[in-house]
Amino acid sequence: MANIFTITLLSAFVFASTTNLLLVQTATAQPVQIKKPTNSGVQIYPANNKLSASRLISIESAIKNSSNMRITEAKLTTYSDFAAQTGLYKSSISNDRMVWIVTGFVVGELRMSRGRSVCTDNAKIVRVIDAETGDAFGNSIYCPPNNEINVMQIPQTH
Structure with missing residues (x-):
């Protein structure tokens, strides 16, 4: 009986720790920067009509x-x-x-x-x-x- 209680308690602890770790990682994660491939020979000129x-x-x-x-x-x-x-x-x-x-x-x-x-x-x-x-x-x-x-x-x- 003690072994079942220990295994259940240990499983609950592992589940709670894993869930907590995933929540912390999700909350503090930085967005992944996806770099679009660019043609290095072509200069891109973005909008600048808001410049003073x-x-x-x-x-x-x-x-x-x-x-x-x-x-x-x-x-x-x-x-x-x-x-x-x-x-x-x-x-x-x-x-x-x-x-x-x-x-x-x-x-x-x-x-x-x-x-x-x-x-x-x-x-x-x-x-x-x-x-x-x-x-x-x-x-x-x-x-x-x-x-x-x-x-x-x-x-x-x-």
Whole structure:
């Protein structure tokens, strides 16, 4: 009889201790951090539209690399506003990311890097600059009608 009582008491003690340990572990456990795989070659730009203006780059910083163009507009806006106007969306940039849109013209001939065309005069350039980091998201170049020439058709002189 004493053995049954001892075994029952011991079982109850083990059950109570195990339950108590599990409850303490559950209450004090830290959430598990699951890291999503990322493509190390792609920079992700999260939303930053809640940042104060003091944390964003100035208009002077946004236009500093635009010395070759006559600037007609520099506008601070969200990436979604820019993308809605142009239809150009990048999945690595949040729609709520603040960007500078710098627009201007280059007087005279403009050769596009790695491109095969030349704009003979008044190329319109639209630059998209990240308003927090100053990173360039891209340039669009538009040539007025009859001012774009295909370099492949220009005779090469040797």
